[in-house]
Amino acid sequence: MTIVSNWLAAIPxxxxxxxxxxxxxxxxxxxxxxxxxxxxxxxxxxxxxxxAWVPVVFSFADVPFTKLSFGLxxxxxxxxxxxxxxxxxKRWPIVRPISAPAWPVLLGTVLAAPFGILPAMKAIVDxxxxxxxxxxxxxxxxxxxxxxxxxxSSTAIGAIANVDLNAQFxxxxxxxxxxxxxxxxxxxxxxxxxxxxxxxxxxxxxAVLLSVLMPTSRFAPIIGAFAAMSFSSLPERPASYGTLWPxxxxxxxxxxxLAALVRFTKRGDGGGLVALVAAIVGLAGxxxxxxxxxxxxxxxxxxxxxxxxxxxxxxxxxDRWQRIVAWLGLIGTPAMLFVxxxxxxxxxxxxxxxxxxxxxxRELFGVFADSQLSEQGYGDPVPEWGLLVGLILxxxxxxxxxxxxxxxxxxxxxxYLFVLSSVVHLPGYRLLAPWYFDPVxxxxxxxxxxxxxxxxxxxxxxxxxxxxxxxxxxxxxxxxTVGALGxxxxxxxxxxxxxLLKLNYEFKNEDGYNALISPExxxxxxxxxxxxxxxxxxxxxxxxxxALLYGIADINVLYHHLDGAWGQKGYEVGAYFDKLNMSHHIxxxxxxxxxxxxxxxxxxxxxxNEAKNKYEGLRIGRRHIDRFExxxxxxxxxxxxxxxxxxxxx
Numbered sequence: 001m002t003i004v005s006n007w008l009a010a011i012p013x014x015x016x017x018x019x020x021x022x023x024x025x026x027x028x029x030x031x032x033x034x035x036x037x038x039x040x041x042x043x044x045x046x047x048x049x050x051x052a053w054v055p056v057v058f059s060f061a062d063v064p065f066t067k068l069s070f071g072l073x074x075x076x077x078x079x080x081x082x083x084x085x086x087x088x089x090k091r092w093p094i095v096r097p098i099s100a101p102a103w104p105v106l107l108g109t110v111l112a113a114p115f116g117i118l119p120a121m122k123a124i125v126d127x128x129x130x131x132x133x134x135x136x137x138x139x140x141x142x143x144x145x146x147x148x149x150x151x152x153s154s155t156a157i158g159a160i161a162n163v164d165l166n167a168q169f170x171x172x173x174x175x176x177x178x179x180x181x182x183x184x185x186x187x188x189x190x191x192x193x194x195x196x197x198x199x200x201x202x203x204x205x206x207a208v209l210l211s212v213l214m215p216t217s218r219f220a221p222i223i224g225a226f227a228a229m230s231f232s233s234l235p236e237r238p239a240s241y242g243t244l245w246p247x248x249x250x251x252x253x254x255x256x257x258l259a260a261l262v263r264f265t266k267r268g269d270g271g272g273l274v275a276l277v278a279a280i281v282g283l284a285g286x287x288x289x290x291x292x293x294x295x296x297x298x299x300x301x302x303x304x305x306x307x308x309x310x311x312x313x314x315x316x317x318x319d320r321w322q323r324i325v326a327w328l329g330l331i332g333t334p335a336m337l338f339v340x341x342x343x344x345x346x347x348x349x350x351x352x353x354x355x356x357x358x359x360x361x362r363e364l365f366g367v368f369a370d371s372q373l374s375e376q377g378y379g380d381p382v383p384e385w386g387l388l389v390g391l392i393l394x395x396x397x398x399x400x401x402x403x404x405x406x407x408x409x410x411x412x413x414x415x416y417l418f419v420l421s422s423v424v425h426l427p428g429y430r431l432l433a434p435w436y437f438d439p440v441x442x443x444x445x446x447x448x449x450x451x452x453x454x455x456x457x458x459x460x461x462x463x464x465x466x467x468x469x470x471x472x473x474x475x476x477x478x479x480x481t482v483g484a485l486g487x488x489x490x491x492x493x494x495x496x497x498x499x500l501l502k503l504n505y506e507f508k509n510e511d512g513y514n515a516l517i518s519p520e521x522x523x524x525x526x527x528x529x530x531x532x533x534x535x536x537x538x539x540x541x542x543x544x545x546x547a548l549l550y551g552i553a554d555i556n557v558l559y560h561h562l563d564g565a566w567g568q569k570g571y572e573v574g575a576y577f578d579k580l581n582m583s584h585h586i587x588x589x590x591x592x593x594x595x596x597x598x599x600x601x602x603x604x605x606x607x608x609n610e611a612k613n614k615y616e617g618l619r620i621g622r623r624h625i626d627r628f629e630x631x632x633x634x635x636x637x638x639x640x641x642x643x644x645x646x647x648x649x650x
Contacts, residue, residue, distance in 0.1 A: 003121055009185070010127040013192035016181035021047050021201065024074045031082040033089075034274055036096040037105065038263075041208040042275070044201060045256055045282025050074065051180065052173030052288035055152030064150030067180055097263055097271030100211040104218045108225030109204040111482075115229040115492040116199025116236075123501035127191040130548060131504045132516040132605065134562055136243040137542070139175065140551035141560045143186050146172070146179040148554070154288045161564035173289035174246040186551050187522075190245070197249050198235030203228040205255035206451045210459065212259045213404050213452065217459050219478050224455025226482055230387055230489040231447040232380045233372050236500040238444045241378050243504065247441055250286045250293035254300070254448045257282050261301050262403065265308035265326070268319030276325060295434045296445045298333050299417060300410040305330045307406040341433060349433045357439060358422035367415045370450070370493075372443045373422065378503060380496055386488025391450055393457025404456060411449045418442045458485065509603065509636070516605040517545035520635025522552060527632055528639055529553040532597065538639065539573060539590065540599030541615040543606060545637060549599065558595060563611040569593055577617035580644060581624055587645035595642070598628060602636035 025046030029039045054073055055065040063069060085092050130136050141160050146152040151167075157175055158168030174193075182189040203225035210217075210224040234251055238244035260279035264272045286293040305326045312323055357376055358366070366372040366380070369388045373379030395411070398404040420426045421439040435441040462481050466474040486492050508514035517525075525548065532538075532555060540546025542559040549555040558570060566574065569589050577598075580586050590596075600622050612619075628640035 003125055006126040006128075007121050010188055010192040010195075012183045013181045013189040014196050016183070016189075017177065017193045017196040018200070020051060020177060020180050021196075023047065024050050024078075027074075027078050028081060029274075031078050031085060032274070033085050033092055033094045034097065035094055036098055037100055037102040037208070037211060038097040038271070038274065038278075040102055040105070041098060041211075041256060042260060042278035042282075044205075044253055045260065045278045045285065048173060048177070048253065048289060049281045049285030050077075051176050052154070052171075052285045055146075055172065055176050056154055056288070059151055059153030059156060065146065065152040065176070065179075066150055070180065093270060095270040095274055097274045098208075098212060098215070100215040100221075101218075104221040105204065105207040105211055105225075108207045108222035109200060111222070112203040112225035112229045112492070113200045115226075115494055116203070116497065117195055119236075119494050119498035120195045120199060120239075120501055123498045124191055124505050126519065127188045128185055129505065129507075129519055129522060130187045130190075130517060130552070131240065131243045132507060132514045133241075133243040133504050134606070135245075137516075137547050137551070138561050139243065139245055140186055140190055141547065142170070142172070142175045143178045143182070143190060144551045144554060145560075146175055147182060147186070152176040152179055160560045163558060163564070163566045163570040165560070171246060171288050171290055173285060174249045177249075194239050194245055194248070197252050198239050199229070202235050202252035202255075205252060205259075206455065209255040209259040209262070209452045210455045212262050213401075213456060214459060214463075217463050219462055219474075219481075220455055220459035222478065223458050223462075223482060223485065224452060226485055226492055227387070227390060227454040227458070228447065228451040229492045230384060230454075230485065231370050231451060232493050232496045232500055233370055234444040234447040236493075236497040237372075237378065237380075237440055240501045240504040241440050244441065244444075246290040247292065247444065250289040251296065251444050251448060253282065253286060253289075254293060254297055254445075255452060257286070257297050258301055258304065258448075258452075261304045265304060265322065266403070268322040272322065292434050292441060295337055296448070298337055299413050299445065300449050302330065302334065303406040303410045303413070307402075311402060341431070349436060352433075352437055353429075354421075354424060354437050354439075356422065356424045358419075360419060360423050360426075363419045363422045364415070367418060367443075367446055367450075370447070372418065372446075373439060378440070378500070380500070382490065382496055384489040384493065386485045387450070387454055389488070390454035390458045390485070393461060394453030394455070395457070397457050397460040398453060401456075407449060407453055407456070411446075411453060414442075414445045414449050418446055511604050511607050513606055515603040516543070517548055518635035518637075521545055521601070521637045522635075524632060524634035524637055524639075525549055525553045525555075527634075528555060531631055532639075535594070536597055537594045538597040538599050539577070539593075539595045539618070541574075541601075541604065541618040543604050543609070543611075543615065544599065544601035545605070546599040546601075556594075557599075558593060559615075562605075562609075563614070566614065571614060573617070574615045575613065575617045578620035578623070579617065580621060580642075581627065587642075590642065590645060596645075597631065598625075598640045598642055600625065600638060600640070 022043045025043030058065045142157045154172040156167035157172045158170035159165040178189050178193045206228040207221035207225040210220040214220040238248040260275040263275035369383035371380045371383040374381040398407040421442045466477045507518045537556045539558045542562045627644045629643040631639045
């Protein structure tokens with residue numbers, strides 16, 4: 001089968017992702033008598049908040065979280081909102097918060113998205129294939145947990161990391177979106193959501209921000225969308241490294257939060273109030289997609305409020321309520337985050353210190369030319385000169401624009417945070433605890449500000465030279481400019497985006513970072529779904545791909561993640577499984593855990609990881625496979641029934 005035909009299976013989930021991202025929020029805004037571009041622009045903020053928080057409420061109310069129950073709650077909420085708006089229509093006028101038209105945003109998104117979608121399709125090859133990554137196992141199994149338990153609450157899905165699946169906190173917004181978009185395959189739904197958010201929502205978000213910053217420019221949103229697709233530090237690196245899907249999902253939405261804040265500071269009218277509500281609701285949702293996004297939004301969005309208050313002191317540009325809200329945000333948000341940072345939540349993390357992975361000069365250049373971490377295996381050694389030129393132009397234009405001037409300190413903040421995480425020995429390092437001091441997470445913040453700056457600078461130059469020119473000339477100039485950006489960014493980062501995703505999706509037939517699960521092994525796991533009893537439970541070193549039996553085939557396993565709190569029995573059978581042939585205790589312990597099957601593989605993912613001691617017996621236990629009953633095998637992996645333990649049954 002060709003790559004294109006493989007990806008036909010992803011179309012239903014991809015359409016569902018778009019529908020859930022846009023539908024609830026857009027309908028809510030329409031019901032609230034909002035019109036124009038703002039309906040589409042703010043829709044993902046409202047939708048994600050509902051997707052993240054409704055499961056939490058459901059969990060406390062003991063209501064199952066399913067497509068049907070969520071859809072019913074959304075419908076009830078929409079009808080209630082429409083009813084209130086109808087009753088108060090004389091006091092609740094129709095508002096159009098964003099004056100710019102929607103078509104440049106949509107056109108830019110449609111034209112730019114293929115430069116993210118196509119390399120992703122080529123790199124992943126088949127949407128049924130998971131990444132060869134540690135975090136990928138957790139996220140895929142967390143989605144399966146939601147589907148199996150009908151509990152998508154962030155207070156529950158951390159259960160994946162303990163043997164009894166007892167509820168624990170982990171931000172679940174990303175997983176809830178994937179669960180809502182599931183049709184028949186968890187991995188397909190997961191990959192579909194990653195591609196849609198990274199390749200469609202990110203250029204859309206940047207285009208919206210530029211529509212707010214340059215409402216009279218029809219070209220700014222279009223070039224901004226292409227600029228967004230020209231970066232590799234977001235979305236491709238976090239969509240591959242880790243795999244940090246929730247981080248990527250939260251960060252690609254941040255430009256919409258910034259757009260809402262900018263619109264709030266423009267005029268204290270009904271549109272400004274709508275924008276403020278969208279920003280607050282969006283941030284509440286992003287907190288349960290990934291909490292670090294709140295810190296990231298504060299790092300870059302705080303400057304919008306500061307520059308607004310500075311202007312408000314000099315000019316009569318605001319209403320009193322705007323200034324009060326701005327002061328509350330300016331002081332209250334950092335204070336709240338400082339309290340969180342000082343809490344026990346980050347106490348252990350704050351003691352960490354990573355090894356330096358770059359120098360100040362090299363990583364500063366990497367920030368400007370999107371060649372971050374150029375000497376690391378997961379970095380980008382190829383500078384994008386078009387982005388560098390566009391960024392310089394953008395900084396110059398921002399300095400001349402009162403509405404966009406905040407972008408300069410916002411960019412400087414994002415750049416410093418990344419350089420700080422890479423170089424380590426600089427002032428403020430401990431403040432990076434919410435990002436686990438990870439340069440990949442911090443580097444992903446840079447394009448949130450840099451892409452709008454590139455679009456701002458290039459659009460300003462083009463608009464200046466084509467002002468009062470015939471439409472044909474303006475169109476030709478726009479096409480040539482987009483082409484020039486593509487030529488100077490290696491085809492809008494096509495090859496680098498492909499390489500970054502392939503880096504962690506490609507299977508390699510040898511022990512190491514790419515040995516988690518082969519395509520043949522994925523096929524085996526799907527077959528096993530029909531070969532095992534419904535109540536079967538499997539033990540296996542999770543680093544052999546055994547943990548993914550749960551996410552891929554909905555087969556219960558003892559270890560749902562590559563490491564976790566497995567309890568005394570879980571530790572015993574993992575560490576001493578090789579004693580099976582001479583220990584009645586191991587067999588009876590396995591039977592007490594409901595385990596009758598053993599999964600193993602010729603290869604091991606990340607064999608030197610410190611978790612290896614927990615599974616040493618399972619690795620050595622392969623020597624007994626001739627005494628087990630083979631169920632099926634493929635791609636070097638095999639599943640056996642533990643017939644050796646039959647003699648120990650009661």
